[in-house]
Amino acid sequence: MLKEVNATRFITPLREGGSLPGLVEADDFGTYVLKFTGAGQGRKTLVAEVVCGELARRLGLRVPRLVTIGLDPVLGVGEPDEQVQELLRSSGGTNLGMDFLSGALGFDPLAFPVEAEEAGRILWFDALVNNVDRSWRNPNLLRWRGELWLIDHGATMIWHHNWPGAEASAARPYDASDHALAPFAPDVAAAAAELAPQVTEDLLAEVTAEIPDAWLSGEPGFDTPDDVRRAYARPLLARAAVVHERITGIEGAK
Ligand SMILES: Nc1ncnc2c1ncn2[C@@H]1O[C@H](COP(=O)(O)OP(=O)(O)OP(=O)(O)O)[C@@H](O)[C@H]1O
Ligand SMILES: [Mg+2]
Numbered sequence: 348m349l350k351e352v353n354a355t356r357f358i359t360p361l362r363e364g365g366s367l368p369g370l371v372e373a374d375d376f377g378t379y380v381l382k383f384t385g386a387g388q389g390r391k392t393l394v395a396e397v398v399c400g401e402l403a404r405r406l407g408l409r410v411p412r413l414v415t416i417g418l419d420p421v422l423g424v425g426e427p428d429e430q431v432q433e434l435l436r437s438s439g440g441t442n443l444g445m446d447f448l449s450g451a452l453g454f455d456p457l458a459f460p461v462e463a464e465e466a467g468r469i470l471w472f473d474a475l476v477n478n479v480d481r482s483w484r485n486p487n488l489l490r491w492r493g494e495l496w497l498i499d500h501g502a503t504m505i506w507h508h509n510w511p512g513a514e515a516s517a518a519r520p521y522d523a524s525d526h527a528l529a530p531f532a533p534d535v536a537a538a539a540a541e542l543a544p545q546v547t548e549d550l551l552a553e554v555t556a557e558i559p560d561a562w563l564s565g566e567p568g569f570d571t572p573d574d575v576r577r578a579y580a581r582p583l584l585a586r587a588a589v590v591h592e593r594i595t596g597i598e599g600a601k
Contacts, residue, residue, distance in 0.1 A: 349397070349557055352377065352444065353417040360431050366392065366501065367434065370447060373416060379444035381416050382501070385437030390562040391508070392501035393443040398579055399476045399500030400445070401554045406542050408472060409496045415559055416444040441561045448496060454488035456530060461495065467534035469497065470597070471542055474521035474535075474590045475583065476503040486527035506582055510568055513578065517586040524596030532598070539591035546587035551580035 352373035361368045366386045371379055384390050400410045423435030469488075473481050480502040481487050487499035506513035523529055555576035563572035 349559070350412075350414045351417065352379070352414050354379075354381065354419070354422060354442075357422050357426060357431070357435065360428065367430065369431065369434070371416065371444070373414075373444070377414075378447045378449070379414065379416060380411075380447050381418075382443040382445075383434045383438040384440065384442050384562070385434055388501060394558055394562050394579075395476075395503045395507070396443055396445075396500050397558050398554060398583075399478070399503050400497075401557045402476070402546075402551075402583070403472055403497055403500075405550060405554065406468070406472060406545060408469060409494060411446040411448055411496060411498065413557075414444040414446075416442045418442050441559050445498070448489055448491040451489040451491040451496065454486045454490055454495065454527065456483060456486075456527060459490055459495075461528055461531045463532045463534045464537060465495065466528040466531035467536075467538035468542060469495070470523055470526055470528050470533040470594070471535050471538035471591060473503075473526065474523065474594050475546070475586055476500065477505055477516075477519075477521060478503045479505075481527050482525040483527045483529075484525070488527060504579070504582075507579065510578055513582045514585060517582040518589070518593070520593040520595050521590065522596045523594050526597070529597050535591050535594055535597070543587045543591070546583065548580065548584060551583055552576075555579050 352375050354371040355374050356372040358370040366388055369381045371381045373379055382393055400413050404410045418438050420436045420439040423432045426432045489496045489498055506516040560572045563575040566575045569575045
């Protein structure tokens with residue numbers, strides 16, 4: 348289970364983010380980036396963050412540690428910004444938090460070369476979860492202490508918006524032509540050989556067990572949160588074996 352903390356102070360909104368994440372302090376004295384359960388994109392965005400973040404971490408990619416953050420809407424009372432106040436008011440209960448990487452820089456492909464091997468592993472992972480949010484325009488990669496860290500996996504696994512079509516979508520190609528790491532000769536074949544065998548049913552069960560029940564219960568078409576967890580695991584398991592053959596738009600790939 349993800350560590351649970353409670354927000355004690357709202358510090359500031361992070362204005363660059365489309366969903367307006369906030370910076371908060373918690374009762375363990377940690378500083379976290381908080382993604383609101385009441386944000387426009389809804390709780391599925393948070394589920395996607397957990398599934399992808401915890402999967403990527405287990406595949407050896409760097410992702411800030413994730414926690415759940417309990418929020419008392421009363422924290423919004425003194426907040427001058429109306430949009431933030433509204434978000435705080437509508438996000439009582441369980442929200443997503445991640446370690447704030449203090450001093451991290453946005454990834455700049457011109458200033459920071461990436462090895463073909465690492466580029467391949469990140470690109471293969473993005474293809475697996477069908478991440479449409481790692482383009483050169485908006486890389487969602489941070490450079491922290493000389494290394495690359497992955498953030499923002501809210502716009503992945505488009506199939507979770509249409510469960511009946513989920514398994515069919517596992518066969519769809521991934522267009523990598525806009526991917527932030529496409530210029531670094533990503534070695535996707537090596538990544539697939541190394542990572543695909545690690546994406547097992549057991550690993551996916553471990554990953555999906557991290558999703559808080561609160562974000563799964565009442566999902567239309569499912570009886571229990573564990574049924575939804577299995578529905579996340581199935582397309583990923585099927586896709587892992589074949590996705591490297593379905594990557595388009597980069598040299599060396601079909
Ligand atoms: N863990 C972190 N440590 C440091 N800075 C972070 C962290 N997470 C996010 N940020 C900063 O906040 C910005 C917004 O975060 P993120 O991309 O996750 O939000 P979003 O609302 O989903 O964004 P988008 O605009 O891509 O939809 C990032 O671009 C980055 O500058
Ligand atoms: Mg972002």
